[in-house]
Amino acid sequence: MAKSWEQILGGYATDTLTAAEKRKLFEAALYDQDLFDALADEEALKVLLSDPKARQRILESLKASLEPQWIASSHPSWFKWFRKPSSLAWVGGMAAAGLALIFGWQMNTDWGSIVQQQTEIEQSELNKKESDANEDAGLSQPTPSPLEEKKLTAKFRKKDESLLPKSVRPQASVPPLSEVSSEIAKSFDGLRQDQDTVKRERREQDGGLDSLSSEIQERVAGDSESTPVQEKLPLEPAVQPLVMLDEEKMERPADAKLAPAPEPVVVQAQKQESLPPPGALDRFYAGVGARDLGRKGKAGAGHTSRKQASKKSSSFKAKKKNRESKQAPVETDEAVIQKATGIRYSFMREVGGEVLEFARWEQITGDWSDVRIAIEPNEAGFVYVLAPVGRGTWRLLKETREADRQAKQDGIAVKAYQTVDFQLGVYTNVLGKLVISSLRVFYSPTPVENFSGGGAGPDNVNMAKLQIERTDDSVYVVRSEGVSDDWLRVDIDFEEK
Amino acid sequence: MVGFTREEVLQQLRERILAFATSRVGRESAEDLTQEVLMVLHEKYPRVLSLTELVPLAFQILRFKMLDRHRKLLRRGEYNQESVDDAPLVDPSEDPSEEAEQRERVTQLIEALQQLGERCQHLFRLKLEGYTFPEIKGIFGAGSINTIYTWDLRCRKQLLALMGGQWEAKPFKSDAQPPNQETVS
Numbered sequence: 001m002a003k004s005w006e007q008i009l010g011g012y013a014t015d016t017l018t019a020a021e022k023r024k025l026f027e028a029a030l031y032d033q034d035l036f037d038a039l040a041d042e043e044a045l046k047v048l049l050s051d052p053k054a055r056q057r058i059l060e061s062l063k064a065s066l067e068p069q070w071i072a073s074s075h076p077s078w079f080k081w082f083r084k085p086s087s088l089a090w091v092g093g094m095a096a097a098g099l100a101l102i103f104g105w106q107m108n109t110d111w112g113s114i115v116q117q118q119t120e121i122e123q124s125e126l127n128k129k130e131s132d133a134n135e136d137a138g139l140s141q142p143t144p145s146p147l148e149e150k151k152l153t154a155k156f157r158k159k160d161e162s163l164l165p166k167s168v169r170p171q172a173s174v175p176p177l178s179e180v181s182s183e184i185a186k187s188f189d190g191l192r193q194d195q196d197t198v199k200r201e202r203r204e205q206d207g208g209l210d211s212l213s214s215e216i217q218e219r220v221a222g223d224s225e226s227t228p229v230q231e232k233l234p235l236e237p238a239v240q241p242l243v244m245l246d247e248e249k250m251e252r253p254a255d256a257k258l259a260p261a262p263e264p265v266v267v268q269a270q271k272q273e274s275l276p277p278p279g280a281l282d283r284f285y286a287g288v289g290a291r292d293l294g295r296k297g298k299a300g301a302g303h304t305s306r307k308q309a310s311k312k313s314s315s316f317k318a319k320k321k322n323r324e325s326k327q328a329p330v331e332t333d334e335a336v337i338q339k340a341t342g343i344r345y346s347f348m349r350e351v352g353g354e355v356l357e358f359a360r361w362e363q364i365t366g367d368w369s370d371v372r373i374a375i376e377p378n379e380a381g382f383v384y385v386l387a388p389v390g391r392g393t394w395r396l397l398k399e400t401r402e403a404d405r406q407a408k409q410d411g412i413a414v415k416a417y418q419t420v421d422f423q424l425g426v427y428t429n430v431l432g433k434l435v436i437s438s439l440r441v442f443y444s445p446t447p448v449e450n451f452s453g454g455g456a457g458p459d460n461v462n463m464a465k466l467q468i469e470r471t472d473d474s475v476y477v478v479r480s481e482g483v484s485d486d487w488l489r490v491d492i493d494f495e496e497k
Numbered sequence: 498m499v500g501f502t503r504e505e506v507l508q509q510l511r512e513r514i515l516a517f518a519t520s521r522v523g524r525e526s527a528e529d530l531t532q533e534v535l536m537v538l539h540e541k542y543p544r545v546l547s548l549t550e551l552v553p554l555a556f557q558i559l560r561f562k563m564l565d566r567h568r569k570l571l572r573r574g575e576y577n578q579e580s581v582d583d584a585p586l587v588d589p590s591e592d593p594s595e596e597a598e599q600r601e602r603v604t605q606l607i608e609a610l611q612q613l614g615e616r617c618q619h620l621f622r623l624k625l626e627g628y629t630f631p632e633i634k635g636i637f638g639a640g641s642i643n644t645i646y647t648w649d650l651r652c653r654k655q656l657l658a659l660m661g662g663q664w665e666a667k668p669f670k671s672d673a674q675p676p677n678q679e680t681v682s
Contacts, residue, residue: 007646010653013664014624019549021630026552027501030509033516040517043556045664054603055625061607062622066615 004028005035013045278337280469280476284378286339288417340467341488342478343383343443344376348421357473361494367432369425372400373492376419377443378478382411384442384451385422394440394455397422410451411444437495443488457489466490503546510555511535517559522566530566534558602664609659617652620645 005028011017017025029035049055278286346357347364349371357374358364364371375383385397399412400421412420427436442457451457465480466488477490514534518527537558538551545551610618623633634645657664 007643007650008630010649011624011630014621016624016627016629016633018629018631022549026548029552030501030506030513030548033513036513037517037520039552040556040559041664043553043560047557047560048599048602048606048664049625051599054599057603058607058610059622059625062610062618062625065611066618066622 005032006038009035009038009042012039013042013049015046015050280340280342280467280478281471282337283340283467283478284342284344284476286337288339288378338481339378340478340481341379341443342377342467342476343441343488343490344374344378344474344476345441345490345492346374346474348372348374359470359473359475361434361492368428368434369432371424372421373424373439374419374421375414375441376417377414377488378416379445380415381413381443381445382447383414383420384411384444384448384457386440386442386457387427387436388438389436392455394457396451397426397439410449411447413447434494437493439492439494441490441492444486446486501548503551506548506551507535507538510538510552514555514559518563522563526566530559530562533562537562605660606656609656612659613652613655616648617655620648620652621656624649 005025008017008021008025011021012025025035025039029039049058346359347361348355348357349364350356373385375385377383386394387397389395396410400423414420424434427434429435440457442451467478467480469476477488479488511531515527515531518530521527522530534555538545538555542551542554545554610621613621620633620637623636628636630642630645630649634642637645639645
């Protein structure tokens with residue numbers, strides 16, 4: 001009975017056939033006895049299902065049996081997604097990661113405090129060992145009594161407050177910048193005097209230490225004749241502890257010797273060693289007192305234009321005073337330090353109406369058109385400054401005060417400690433960048449006619465026999481001891497290293 | 498009525514009803530039964546002209562006439578000779594036996610439906626809820642309407658088998674004769 005009408009026979013009893021399906025079914029039934037018999041048999045089911053109560057009862061039973069399955073079948077895509085192996089693998093991976101996180105968190109909760117305690121115990125043991133070692137070392141050094149320590153602390157606090165600028169002192173009004181600078185300069189002068197006092201006392205206490213230091217200096221001087229400046233640098237570590245001693249005593253008041261603090265064992269040992277050799281700065285200013293330097297400084301300043309001198313700011317004056325204060329110990333050590341011929345040079349620039357000095361050309365940025373180089377020999381003579389202009393040709397620079405008129409001679413006549421400056425702006429490009437790679441400064445006690453002749457100057461100068469020392473604002477170059485050349489040559493290189 | 502007149506439909510129905518009744522109640526009873534059905538259609542439903550209305554109407558009349566014949570035979574004792582005095586009086590209300598029989602058939606049908614598969618149950622439920630086959634096709638997401646027809650045919654055969662091969666409850670007791678068996682008076 002595999003006929004087409006058979007397929008729609010099931011819809012007759014439930015009355016779900018459309019009009020077309022009914023017409024097709026009944027037309028077929030008029031000519032097909034089997035279909036007619038089947039429809040007649042379906043009539044009993046149709047009557048049964050036509051009863052509303054019976055229909056409702058059957059529907060409820062079907063709903064009750066289909067509800068769980070129907071809920072599941074309402075999300076077929078969700079269940080199909082779960083049936084995929086890749087989905088199962090992803091879910092498994094996520095579950096494993098979650099378990100790992102939970103396990104790690106649990107481990108941290110359970111064992112984290114224990115690990116931290118162990119770390120703290122180890123750290124405390126290390127600290128204890130260190131403290132024990134410090135205590136052992138401290139036993140060899142006598143400690144001041146509480147009363148002495150209290151006195152020293154009070155004096156140090158008072159001294160420190162006096163060293164502070166007025167702007168940061170408690171209950172003090174803000175002074176002008178010039179007053180602050182002068183205060184700082186005075187403070188440095190006071191410190192320098194304290195340092196000199198302490199040095200003098202130490203020298204008196206040590207007795208024969210001076211003779212020992214003079215021996216060492218003689219030995220160093222002998223070494224300096226045969227070794228370049230750079231090879232002397234290894235002496236610095238031996239010098240460092242004495243410098244620390246000086247700084248330590250600088251902070252103490254002059255009457256601190258009434259209750260002297262015990263000196264560290266290391267410092268006491270260092271006293272048996274040599275004193276530091278004099279630097280280029282000390283040798284540059286050796287034999288000149290602060291009063292003389294002030295006079296000579298004024299002479300130098302007068303040698304420059306009065307306008308420039310007036311532009312020098314208070315900070316510049318403070319630097320000058322600081323430089324003079326550095327001169328003070330040299331005056332006391334005249335018998336030890338021998339003066340050497342040398343020059344001081346620096347780069348000068350006006351910034352905001354103030355003339356600033358720089359020891360290194362790298363410190364100057366931007367436009368070089370207003371930068372000058374200042375040269376200051378410590379003996380009277382003649383200064384020559386050469387600049388390379390290309391193809392082996394060198395040209396003499398004109399001093400700033402001589403730039404606007406024809407110079408009568410090549411060299412610039414200077415007195416001792418007189419500063420002359422040279423404009424570098426003529427060797428800058430339109431962007432203000434310096435176009436020369438170096439400068440060569442010569443000093444000669446006597447004038448020389450036709451100094452360079454377009455060349456690089458005399459080449460028989462031994463550059464290795466120079467002692468160089470740099471400060472914040474200047475470079476001091478002096479001849480090494482035992483060298484008596486007439487010429488002093490200093491090459492200033494502008495190439496970046 | 499497209500293609501068929503009322504007379505053509507009735508003529509075809511007479512042949513089909515006679516053949517059906519002959520297979521169920523015998524030749525002589527079948528002709529009487531067919532004549533009674535056509536008389537009802539002619540006298541009580543002269544305005545029903547549509548094929549889709551006449552054929553189901555004929556099935557209903559045929560069924561009722563066959564049930565009346567069964568009851569008449571039972572009353573006359575043609576199956577079991579009983580005293581008229583023992584026969585109960587006619588109750589104008591619904592026959593409690595028919596109600597009980599109806600409930601029993603529904604219960605039997607529910608039990609049979611519970612044994613069907615998920616898809617068959619769902620399909621039968623949708624049909625009871627009044628969905629047509631095209632609508633059921635959309636609900637199941639089937640590609641063709643023939644798929645739904647095939648599913649329904651298989652489900653109907655399974656359900657009919659679970660119902661014992663017929664939708665009608667057996668009208669006779671176990672010791673009664675089959676309805677198509679002619680009694681000899």
